Amino acid sequence: xxxxxxxxxxxxxxxxxxxxxxxxxxxxxxxxxxxxxxxxxxxxxxxxxxxxxxxxxxxxxxxxxxxxxxxxxxxxxxxxxxxxxxxxxxxxxxxxxxxxxxxxxxxxxxxxxxxxxxxxxxxxxxxxxxxxxxxxxxxxxxxxxxxxxxxxxxxxxxxxxxxxxxxxxxxxxxxxxxxxxxxxxxxxxxxxxxxxxxxxxxxxxxxxxxxxxxxxxxxxxxxxxxxxxxxxxxxxxxxxxxxxxxxxxxxxxxxxxxxxxxxxxxxxxxxxxxxxxxxxxxxxxxxxxxxxxxxxxxxxxxxxxxxxxxxxxxxxxxxxxxxxxxxxxxxxxxxxxxxxxxxxxxxxxxxxxxxxxxxxxxxxxxxxxxxxxxxxxxxxxxxxxxxxxxxxxxxxxxxxxxxxxxxxxxxxxxxxxxxxxxxxxxxxxxxxxxxxxxxxxxxxxxxxxxxxxxxxxxxxxxxxxxxxxxxxxxxxxxxxxxxxxxxxxxxxxxxxxx
Amino acid sequence: xxxxxxxxxxxxxxxxxxxxxxxxxxxxxxxxxxxxxxxxxxxxxxxxxxxxxxxxxxxxxxxxxxxxxxxxxxxxxxxxxxxxxxxxxxxxxxxxxxxxxxxxxxxxxxxxxxxxxxxxxxxxxxxxxxxxxxxxxxxxxxxxxxxxxxxxxxxxxxxxxxxxxxxxxxxxxxxxxxxxxxxxxxxxxxxxxxxxxxxxxxxxxxxxxxxxxxxxxxxxxxxxxxxxxxxxxxxxxxxxxxxxxxxxxxxxxxxxxxxxxxxxxxxxxxxxxxxxxxxxxxxxxxxxxxxxxxxxxxxxxxxxxxxxxxxxxxxxxxxxxxxxxxxxxxxxxxxxxxxxxxxxxxxxxxxxxxxxxxxxxxxxxxxxxxxxxxxxxxxxxxxxxxxxxxxxxxxxxxxxxxxxxxxxxxxxxxxxxxxxxxxxxxxxxxxxxxxxxxxxxxxxxxxxxxxxxxxxxxxxxxxxxxxxxxxxxxxxxxxxxxxxxxx
Numbered sequence: 001x002x003x004x005x006x007x008x009x010x011x012x013x014x015x016x017x018x019x020x021x022x023x024x025x026x027x028x029x030x031x032x033x034x035x036x037x038x039x040x041x042x043x044x045x046x047x048x049x050x051x052x053x054x055x056x057x058x059x060x061x062x063x064x065x066x067x068x069x070x071x072x073x074x075x076x077x078x079x080x081x082x083x084x085x086x087x088x089x090x091x092x093x094x095x096x097x098x099x100x101x102x103x104x105x106x107x108x109x110x111x112x113x114x115x116x117x118x119x120x121x122x123x124x125x126x127x128x129x130x131x132x133x134x135x136x137x138x139x140x141x142x143x144x145x146x147x148x149x150x151x152x153x154x155x156x157x158x159x160x161x162x163x164x165x166x167x168x169x170x171x172x173x174x175x176x177x178x179x180x181x182x183x184x185x186x187x188x189x190x191x192x193x194x195x196x197x198x199x200x201x202x203x204x205x206x207x208x209x210x211x212x213x214x215x216x217x218x219x220x221x222x223x224x225x226x227x228x229x230x231x232x233x234x235x236x237x238x239x240x241x242x243x244x245x246x247x248x249x250x251x252x253x254x255x256x257x258x259x260x261x262x263x264x265x266x267x268x269x270x271x272x273x274x275x276x277x278x279x280x281x282x283x284x285x286x287x288x289x290x291x292x293x294x295x296x297x298x299x300x301x302x303x304x305x306x307x308x309x310x311x312x313x314x315x316x317x318x319x320x321x322x323x324x325x326x327x328x329x330x331x332x333x334x335x336x337x338x339x340x341x342x343x344x345x346x347x348x349x350x351x352x353x354x355x356x357x358x359x360x361x362x363x364x365x366x367x368x369x370x371x372x373x374x375x376x377x378x379x380x381x382x383x384x385x386x387x388x389x390x391x392x393x394x395x396x397x398x399x400x401x402x403x404x405x406x407x408x409x410x411x412x413x414x415x416x417x418x419x420x421x422x423x424x425x426x427x428x429x430x431x432x433x434x435x436x437x438x439x440x441x442x443x444x445x446x447x448x449x450x451x452x453x454x455x456x457x458x459x460x461x462x463x464x465x466x467x468x469x470x471x472x473x474x475x476x477x478x479x480x481x482x483x484x485x486x487x488x489x490x491x492x493x494x495x496x497x498x
Numbered sequence: 499x500x501x502x503x504x505x506x507x508x509x510x511x512x513x514x515x516x517x518x519x520x521x522x523x524x525x526x527x528x529x530x531x532x533x534x535x536x537x538x539x540x541x542x543x544x545x546x547x548x549x550x551x552x553x554x555x556x557x558x559x560x561x562x563x564x565x566x567x568x569x570x571x572x573x574x575x576x577x578x579x580x581x582x583x584x585x586x587x588x589x590x591x592x593x594x595x596x597x598x599x600x601x602x603x604x605x606x607x608x609x610x611x612x613x614x615x616x617x618x619x620x621x622x623x624x625x626x627x628x629x630x631x632x633x634x635x636x637x638x639x640x641x642x643x644x645x646x647x648x649x650x651x652x653x654x655x656x657x658x659x660x661x662x663x664x665x666x667x668x669x670x671x672x673x674x675x676x677x678x679x680x681x682x683x684x685x686x687x688x689x690x691x692x693x694x695x696x697x698x699x700x701x702x703x704x705x706x707x708x709x710x711x712x713x714x715x716x717x718x719x720x721x722x723x724x725x726x727x728x729x730x731x732x733x734x735x736x737x738x739x740x741x742x743x744x745x746x747x748x749x750x751x752x753x754x755x756x757x758x759x760x761x762x763x764x765x766x767x768x769x770x771x772x773x774x775x776x777x778x779x780x781x782x783x784x785x786x787x788x789x790x791x792x793x794x795x796x797x798x799x800x801x802x803x804x805x806x807x808x809x810x811x812x813x814x815x816x817x818x819x820x821x822x823x824x825x826x827x828x829x830x831x832x833x834x835x836x837x838x839x840x841x842x843x844x845x846x847x848x849x850x851x852x853x854x855x856x857x858x859x860x861x862x863x864x865x866x867x868x869x870x871x872x873x874x875x876x877x878x879x880x881x882x883x884x885x886x887x888x889x890x891x892x893x894x895x896x897x898x899x900x901x902x903x904x905x906x907x908x909x910x911x912x913x914x915x916x917x918x919x920x921x922x923x924x925x926x927x928x929x930x931x932x933x934x935x936x937x938x939x940x941x942x943x944x945x946x947x948x949x950x951x952x953x954x955x956x957x958x959x960x961x962x963x964x965x966x967x968x969x970x971x972x973x974x975x976x977x978x979x980x981x982x983x984x985x
Contacts, residue, residue, distance in 0.1 A: 065816065065976030066883050130882065134873035141872065148919060157916065168908055172901045179882070179897060183889045 013114035052487035076488025095463035174218025223255030241358020249351035275322030285312030290429035320412035327415035335411025336489035345400035374446035400474035515541020523600025538603035549575035564621035569980030574617035589731030590953035613743030651727030669704030711744030725792025734833035766807035774800025808891030821880030831961030838954035861962035879972035
């Protein structure tokens, strides 16, 4: 069942790339249908998951000689991210329905996106390091093709290359770390659950910190955190709207998910010893991301930098969860729960913001906020959704961002009070920059680079609005999500404090 | 003394195939020479089949301990004919109807035989003979196209090969003097008492031969010239098949040396680092895809040498064999793409290939990303196992250096992939981009381009598929390999 969920989009992608004669409309609807079916499958997986622990598990030998297996399963950490992946990909598929002027190569675009969906779902379901690495690398290749092939702007190929090189270098550091874990384990294995049950590299020595360093660098590049974030703004600026949405909403989560899934449970001793490093990196990312975002005049670049800011909160919480001496278990578990909810929340809100940025680009050909003004008049629906997304992004109560960030701060305050206080300033800056952006785009005298024509078309509305509605739902009724996440977060905290 | 001619059936089939093809080629009219080629392919297939049938047999040495029949030989006896068959397939379009069609096939068969013997030799003298058998046909193969660049490649290969061959014989003589024997079993007993300096001289001199065949630093100078100067199918053979035999030969001979007297692991690790680094750095500046591929094969030899540096330790042999198989199919796939587009001699000429020939572009992308070591291709599995074995063998630093090198290699492979996949930008017809040759030759080449295209393109797609299948089925592959080594 889980394997079907993971590989169904790939099968659809193969069908799409093999059938050359399909009319564009059929391609679009097939894409939407498969993405919808995926969301349905994930929903069924969630409904039939009887936690805590790992459900829907498949464990087959794959390369027994090398200690790697085809081991997949879901738990409270991966289910929300699987659901997020399916939701965001469905939103992208719906978004592409608008196609008034025929998109160049829609068939390949859809095939690529479906293949990318498989890599994302596979990564979040993987319980084997090699499987994780396989999907990690394939997602890089897929996103490279999306940016290089369908990006706009003169620099698209260059940005794509930068993205590829950065994240690929990160992935090799990751691979080295994995091999380090493999050789240190006894018997040699790449299985995440086995490694977590019996962590190798315990008891001091130089290998543990080095392996953690390799894994952390690999994941931090992908997340990205300061100082590894420089690939992110150009990649986002030049990627197509749907590509940006997926990159920010799903691919960035691979990094933070890796911390929760791999680094913390398998290297608990070293995580505890170096937790302060992660807290510091998190806080710097929060402040740096927020301040640089404030300075942007390009709407999409601004949203990209707020991603650095939001990912910083996650790292802060995960670092705080490693400060075993300074906080009780409940607080640390709250912090981890907040981090996971933040992953989902950021995915929904930033996905929506990037799709809205795509609307701007399509109507006016530019993301420059100074080129726009008074959009609330001609495009009320666009204005309303942008405003909602911006308020959600700044962490207004009632939206998912508030639930997440509140838990992160509540959980981290006891362990790292100074860092948490500094990170709170980030919220202030983010609030300011979002409001200022709204002010420039929506209010004031009407300015537009070229006549904008109609308001949001149905496809655009139907892709963005559900994402924000979900964010609102989590903000108002978070229990259904928290009930799944909390047990898994407690498990992670237990594993770290061993 | 065990005399078991039947145990050598795969080797004998290769030899008989070569003789039969040579005789047939002498009498057949030029238009019918394809029959000799079919015969050669049949011989390769029969040799492969015989190797598979004989593989479950006992691990032992035959003919007075001079030839080892064990896991390593079994694997090479499968990989080499399979690679040679691939070369024949991708060469089909190019050699058909050529006046030297049969010669090509005979040389491929003899070169394959030499590679297999290199891998199986368990005696220094047999190693020397195998070296000659693996080298001499290749000199001719490099110059098979009879053009100026081919002649240069052949001459360079010949001079270097002869020089290092003599060095190797010198090493053989020194080791014979020190150990009192030439077969590995007796050498392993005789060498530990040898003086260190003499042993070092003998070892280094002996290694020159296999390193030359493997295309490793410092004997790599022939590789880029052979890759770009020889005809593409010959280049594919030259950079793939001898490596397979040479690396197994290196592995075999190094396990004989007494580690307590001579720190050969450090020597091999340094050679591995130098090979992968030099290959990568030199590949950066290349504009000719074939020269780029040539340097890429040098860097791949560096990764392969890592497994040799930890020879005898856990999983080293199996990871080496898996990497060799993966490397062979992936490298041949990349060369097959080049063979399918004989007129594209610059990276720029590949611009827009993804639009004109999507399947071929996909195959090239898979093969090049495979050479980088992207999952789920076969080379990734090879790299993974080799890195793990190296780390496990106590050389974690070497694995780190190799990972850094892998990152560096990404730059030049991407320089080739990027124009292939570029969707926008003017797709210049490849005929305008050929840097070499006069106008007349270019037009002639364009005329035959259609035909080499079909077979080579098919081979490329097949090789790319195999590299994916082998990657996914690496578990099965590793299971089928045996790490038994006898002497």
